Amino acid sequence: xxxxxxxxxxxxxxxxxxxxxxxxxxxxxxxxxxxxxxxxxxxxxxxxxxxxxxxxxxxxxxxxxxxxxxxxxxxxxxxxxxxxxxxxxxxxxxxxxxxxxxxxxxxxxxxxxxxxxxxxxxxxxxxxxxxxxxxxxxxxxxxxxxxxx
Numbered sequence: 001x002x003x004x005x006x007x008x009x010x011x012x013x014x015x016x017x018x019x020x021x022x023x024x025x026x027x028x029x030x031x032x033x034x035x036x037x038x039x040x041x042x043x044x045x046x047x048x049x050x051x052x053x054x055x056x057x058x059x060x061x062x063x064x065x066x067x068x069x070x071x072x073x074x075x076x077x078x079x080x081x082x083x084x085x086x087x088x089x090x091x092x093x094x095x096x097x098x099x100x101x102x103x104x105x106x107x108x109x110x111x112x113x114x115x116x117x118x119x120x121x122x123x124x125x126x127x128x129x130x131x132x133x134x135x136x137x138x139x140x141x142x143x144x145x146x147x148x149x
Contacts, residue, residue, distance in 0.1 A: 001060075001143060001144055002069075002143035003050060003115070003141070003143070004140070005039075005043050005138075005139075005141075005142070007039050007041075007139075008042065008135070009035055009037075011074070011075055011092065011097045011136055011137070012029040012034070012036075012092070013032070013091070013099070014032055014103060015099050035104070036100065036103075036111065036112075038137075039100075039113060039138070043105060044113065057113075057114035058114045058115060058116050059116070060115065060121060062118065064117075065121060065124075066122045066144060066145055067123070067146075067149055068122060068124070068125040068126065068140070068141075069127065069141040069142065070129075070140065071101065071127070072130075073097045073101075073131065073137075074131055074132070074133025074135065074137045075088050075130060075131070075136060076134070080092065080130070080132075086132065088130050088131060088132050094129075101140070102119050105142075106119055123145055124145055124149055
């Protein structure tokens with residue numbers, strides 16, 4: 001099974017934390033909940049296009065190794081700008097965008113897209129990229145890892 005997922009929205013990082021006045025660690029990005037929802041919506045649209053019944057989730061059950069063929073993040077100039085360049089070299093960090101996206105796609109946490117049972121199943125990532133885009137979003141291609149990989 002190979003699935004292509006298009007996500008529309010502002011990519012948000014996961015991992016940077018702030019300490020609240022009550023002593024709780026809170027995610028720094030206020031955009032994270034809406035990004036997770038956008039990732040889930042994109043995954044469910046891909047399921048529908050592929051004729052996958054949501055009652056059959058996860059697609060990649062426990063113990064099935066998964067390959068991320070492509071995960072391209074599109075960030076806008078307003079979201080990601082570094083001094084003296086138009087390249088998307090400013091925050092958010094690509095690794096933190098990847099973390100938020102992969103966590104939203106699967107695992108045991110409530111509210112995920114349930115693509116895989118646990119993100120520990122991801123054993124290979126081939127093409128991770130942060131690019132400038134007119135609109136924010138992501139293109140994700142994911143499949144079961146083959147023995148020849």
